[in-house]
Amino acid sequence: MRTLVFLFITTLALSCEEAPLERTYLIRQGEHYATQKGVEALQSNTLEFYATFDRSAMYDLADNALQSSKNKLMGFSDCNSLHHENSARFAWQWYDGKLEIFAYCYVNGARIEQYIGTVAIGKKNKYSIRCMREHYEFRLNNQEIVKIERGTTCDKGFYYMLWPYFGGTAPAPHDITILIERIY
Amino acid sequence: MKSRFSFYLLAIAAILLCHQRAKGQHLIVASEIEKNVAGLHYGASLSIESKKKFSVGGYYQCGIKRSEGGLEPARVFYALQMQFPLMTCDKLAILLNTRTGFVNDDYLVFVPAIITNVQLLPALGVSIGSGLRMQNASLIGRIYLTL
Numbered sequence A: 001m002r003t004l005v006f007l008f009i010t011t012l013a014l015s016c017e018e019a020p021l022e023r024t025y026l027i028r029q030g031e032h033y034a035t036q037k038g039v040e041a042l043q044s045n046t047l048e049f050y051a052t053f054d055r056s057a058m059y060d061l062a063d064n065a066l067q068s069s070k071n072k073l074m075g076f077s078d079c080n081s082l083h084h085e086n087s088a089r090f091a092w093q094w095y096d097g098k099l100e101i102f103a104y105c106y107v108n109g110a111r112i113e114q115y116i117g118t119v120a121i122g123k124k125n126k127y128s129i130r131c132m133r134e135h136y137e138f139r140l141n142n143q144e145i146v147k148i149e150r151g152t153t154c155d156k157g158f159y160y161m162l163w164p165y166f167g168g169t170a171p172a173p174h175d176i177t178i179l180i181e182r183i184y
Numbered sequence B: 001m002k003s004r005f006s007f008y009l010l011a012i013a014a015i016l017l018c019h020q021r022a023k024g025q026h027l028i029v030a031s032e033i034e035k036n037v038a039g040l041h042y043g044a045s046l047s048i049e050s051k052k053k054f055s056v057g058g059y060y061q062c063g064i065k066r067s068e069g070g071l072e073p074a075r076v077f078y079a080l081q082m083q084f085p086l087m088t089c090d091k092l093a094i095l096l097n098t099r100t101g102f103v104n105d106d107y108l109v110f111v112p113a114i115i116t117n118v119q120l121l122p123a124l125g126v127s128i129g130s131g132l133r134m135q136n137a138s139l140i141g142r143i144y145l146t147l
Helices: A002-015 B002-021
Strands: A022-027 A046-053 A071-077 A087-095 A098-107 A110-119 A124-131 A135-140 A146-149 A176-183 B026-036 B039-049 B055-067 B070-088 B092-103 B107-121 B124-133 B136-146
Touching (some): A046 A071, A071 A098, A071 A124, A071 A176, A087 A124, A087 A135, A098 A146, A110 A135, A110 A146, B026 B055, B039 B070
Antiparallel strands (some): A022 A176, A046 A124, A046 A176, A098 A110, A124 A135, A135 A146, B026 B039, B026 B136, B039 B055
16 A cells, blocks of 8 residues: 555656646737736736737737727736726737837726836836736836826735737737746 | 745635535545756645635645755645545545745745646555646655544
């Protein structure tokens, strides 16, 4: 019996390998949602990750209003709220030949967008959102922190993760891939 | 602090309730290590197990992180742990394990896992299993004492 247990544990241990923390999120042409998604609860007051955009992040929607609507990168819904009620996310848009990054929040149902900076295609950048008692803190690399007020007074509960999403109203004009590496 | 108090209250209530309802049950004290995507986490649990291997109890887990003041606990996780038998035989049991609780006091999480219990001695056993933590697989090793 003990030999059997030893063999079982050894086999299991040897068969394990480190899971890659990088995931490529693909938003197919004509779609809004990325292929890789799932239900996950945020387990800390800080969400940190690296993201790399490739040339697929460059697009032309031939309409200024559509071009300036924000695509969502990653974030979370706030405590026990739906994400159109209270949430915090990074957003991005290809505008005027630049890849612009925004803080994108819903605070008690009202949308707040704030420009953070631009990033280069093919470059890995670090993003973090810190959920404080009264506000969210957005940080891109080592740039200055952008603070946005937090609407909910709830602390204890379910904070569900929000994954890459294209739009706005217009779907992805072509396949878009974003490489994201979570920092735990 | 409140959540810790609620956790202890819940764990004691669960144990007392089960104790009154079930006959031939055991108290199980377990110490465990979990390797998940965020690193190694160390845990302990106290639960009550019925003859048919159903169990319920309290669970505590934390990681360890370095800070300026030395080592300190990280991702402290208090949960209600429940186990449901999927397949049992003489010394082996395959169980569905669930942990539902709060990480860092505020963040509600649910962690399902499949665990294999191996009874080495009448009062001592080991478990090995795999769970789903932070959307990634985790590996769980556990040693338990039946009281």
